[in-house]
Amino acid sequence: MVKLKILSGSNRPGRFNPQVVDFVRTVAEGVPSVAVKVLDVAEINLPFLDEAKPPMMRDYAHEHTKAWSATIDEADAFIMVTPEYNHSFSPVLKNAIDYLFKEWNYKPVSFVSYGSLAGGARAVEHLRGVAAELKLYDLREQILLPNYWEHQDAAGKYQFTERHRENVTEMVRQLAFWGETMKTAREKLAA
Numbered sequence: 001m002v003k004l005k006i007l008s009g010s011n012r013p014g015r016f017n018p019q020v021v022d023f024v025r026t027v028a029e030g031v032p033s034v035a036v037k038v039l040d041v042a043e044i045n046l047p048f049l050d051e052a053k054p055p056m057m058r059d060y061a062h063e064h065t066k067a068w069s070a071t072i073d074e075a076d077a078f079i080m081v082t083p084e085y086n087h088s089f090s091p092v093l094k095n096a097i098d099y100l101f102k103e104w105n106y107k108p109v110s111f112v113s114y115g116s117l118a119g120g121a122r123a124v125e126h127l128r129g130v131a132a133e134l135k136l137y138d139l140r141e142q143i144l145l146p147n148y149w150e151h152q153d154a155a156g157k158y159q160f161t162e163r164h165r166e167n168v169t170e171m172v173r174q175l176a177f178w179g180e181t182m183k184t185a186r187e188k189l190a191a
């Protein structure tokens with residue numbers, strides 16, 4: 001099984017993020033050979049990075065860092081679900097990413113984003129640069145939800161389409177393939 005973690009990118013009260021995370025999780029759970037888990041930054045609630053030593057040293061002082069390290073270390077693949085804030089991704093997501101280094105290395109990642117006209121595209125372009133530094137392998141498969149509020153019903157529920165379902169399925173299939181392949185590669189590197 002490939003351990004796929006879906007990382008949320010907003011902790012705001014009233015955030016839209018959980019609607020997208022829930023949809024992605026439900027679709028991902030239907031893909032064979034994938035064990036899906038949601039990592040909600042609001043629940044994980046990391047303080048602003050408070051480790052004295054750089055993450056590359058992997059010598060953590062705090063229990064919250066050790067727990068976060070173990071969570072990311074066991075993962076084989078990621079989907080990051082991000083809003084766009086001022087043409088970039090959210091500070092709470094950056095903080096969660098910056099805590100660690102090696103735990104991210106040689107693992108595939110895909111992005112789902114939302115926002116106004118650009119659907120979070122600019123946030124994801126920034127995330128791709130960050131991914132390169134962390135030796136995360138960013139996949140082409142990407143989903144954008146532009147002007148998401150125009151696709152919500154009267155109760156505020158986003159109306160996902162069959163196309164979204166197909167796109168998430170393909171994204172997860174790719175992550176499953178590369179997650180498995182890179183697991184083997186990591187084992188070779190460690191040998």
Ligand SMILES: Cc1cc2nc3c(=O)[nH]c(=O)nc-3n(C[C@H](O)[C@H](O)[C@H](O)COP(=O)(O)O)c2cc1C
Nearest residue numbers: 010012015016017083084085086087114115116117
């Ligand atoms: C601080 C801030 C900056 C924002 N900047 C952008 C932006 O640059 N581009 C965009 O498409 N939407 C922007 N928005 C709108 C967000 O996409 C929208 O509020 C979205 O619901 C945020 O995600 P969340 O509800 O999951 O936190 C911004 C929202 C906030 C709170």
